[in-house]
Amino acid sequence: MNFGIKRVVIGMSGGVDSAVSALFLKKKGFDVVGVFMQNWDIRDETGHCSSERDREDAARICEKLGVPLNHVNFVKEYWNDVFSNLLKDYQTGYTPNPDIRCNEFIKFRAFYDYARNELAADAVATGHYTSTSFGPYLEGFAPGKNARLLKAKDPVKDQTFFLSRIPQDSLRRAMFPVGGHYKRDVIKIARENGLNDVANKKESMGICFIGSRRFQDFISEYVENKPGNFVDLETSSVVGRHNGIHHWTMGQRCKIGGVPKPYFVCRKDADTNDIWVVPGTRHPALFSRIMITEKFHWINPEWGDLIDSRGILECDFRFQHTKPVVPCAVFRTKEDRFVVALGEPARALTPGQFAVVYSKNECLGSARILTAGPSLYSLNREVPAADGLRERDLDPDEDDDEEEDQDCRHLHAT
Template sequence: MSGGVDSSVAAKLLAEKDYDLTAVFMRNWDARDESGTDAGCEWEKDWEDVQRVCGKLDIPCRMIDLSREYWLRVFEPAIRTWQKGNTPNPDVWCNGEIKFGALIDSLPKDFDFLATGHYARKTHHPQDHRPQLMRARDRSKDQTYYLSSISETGLDVALFPLADILKTEVREIARAAGFHNASREESMGLCFVGERRRFNDFLGEYVTPRPGPILEIETNVRLGQHNGLWTYTVGQGAKLPGLTQKLFVAGKDHRKNVVYVALPESVVCHPAMFTSKITSNNFSWIWRDAPPSSAFSHRGFRASAQVRHRMSPVPVTVRQRWSGNSVQITFDEPHKGVAEGQIAVLYDGDHCLGCGAIDETTRGVAGFRDSD
């Protein structure tokens, strides 16, 4: 339980059934590493909310400190990715490495299931009964993108009580139950940044600055200076000091340490904004030993992909090398705003197959390619 309305309602739904429940709250970030004190830390408020809900449901709860595991298995790899100038998604890896990894390892060996408030479904393959991660009924809240790094072992013990419930219904259930957090706003952003801190200010405490030029992509005219490639993401707006016109990040050259920007009128159709092909060198299928067999063929495997949580899936062709876990994903139509480090998630219909960090992109401008 996180203290939010989703996991609170998930607990209530299970409490109404024949389950012997214990609530677990994960503490993933230790503010003392930064400030030397926990005063005003967000996790304390969340833990208090968990205890209040559990008191109402009459179920025991306990906190498990996984801040060290989170630091080593999620935060430090993310820092290395940012340092390279790429754009990681720690929330995806947190579910696979921590929630359905380190947390499971820390639980008593006789537990049967780990339930969460994620909007996702679990089914089983009709022939071999292996677990399958499926999209939730509420497509606007579907969280399979964030769960895509889960292992088959973790998925096997997962329960998703909100699989067939709309977010509006979740809040109605919470209000009817008298939960104090029924109207609580959803947490946004990374858990370790907090609500009152600017992301770049926070990250600047961990990533070494590496200043470089910001160039207009058509003319190569220098428009400003960046403090590190990690401070800009392909596709995002870029407001530069001294310029009244809003620009957009069109690309980054890692070798030259250059950020390229484009004018708004160029963004719509500029080839540099579009990616035709991506490569993930360490793609992780949920069924590790059973990737789609056609992915190894010349024609490849037809699937749909998401490179961001808030996007509609797009059709792709997937090819994997026979040796290693390198996967090449080709878009049917070039896709806009793809950045190295982002997570590419593959689907077969509603079935989530797995994910991988984007290591290379092939863009639509001759001679311009993002790579390490």
């Protein structure tokens, strides 16, 4: 074990990915300690939550593997660093991404600090599908050298998108044991090693603090409903009413009765509380090639140095983790904000979501989208026929994202 890396503290979610990761670490001879993170106080909620079952599953896994399990409460940190910002975003018309924020502030800050300071960890590990330039077990660790975040072997399960704001100091001492495996092989390995309960466990499709409730019912408990109008962009006529802009996101299909064809959200106005809509999912008002973002978080600071010296960075972009990357150019402005220009139009660029950029197999980092640039409609242009959109891309109200870490799910599929 290079550079004295002996004790590894792993986040145990009660799922198959962290279970097999812990198995791999044990077989490598590390001193493995498990931690189950509680990020939400389910006692205050009426919706069903699988957190208790997940904790029980994590305990059974650790007992079987001979790994001690600690329980740590990050409810306060989650509320302050993730959930309160989520509420603020919805109140001001943005659509947040709690998954990315959770990894940034909880799993790779609060958990990392706890593991290092309280449990004397030499490294931390999770069941994320990703890898780093230091290798799955830090075999390539080099003091004083920056680590690079790399895509997983399994392109379907790759989670670099959600790790695009991971702090460099945490990444340098992070292990991702399943990143070099396909999901199907991880499940097979679990079964071969007697971890059948988690191998057969269905991956959760919800978010713990919502439970079995509809998102609209949940968010109304925290954000006041402020009814407003659905306004047709082409005619400026009111075509319906809504209960609040926080219930809707860009590109989402609106459920408006008595209209001849479906409408989709193209703009939200927090001042007037109007939601501007357009008929048809391929309306040019839904497409843009430019966006303004906040300051980028560069996972490897060397990329920030590169754009500072060149003034422009050519790379690849996505803001939805299931969609293919598209070429882009990133420019830095005098106000320390960034302009991202895409090689082809993108549908429903959503303020509050994150522009995540890549260079080949490496995730470079991300920045929060502040606003989209002129739409194709405002530029009097049509949507290109060969824009590559699949049918399910056309209505982002349908999302089948699956991943092991279920504390921090998307609240809107954008």
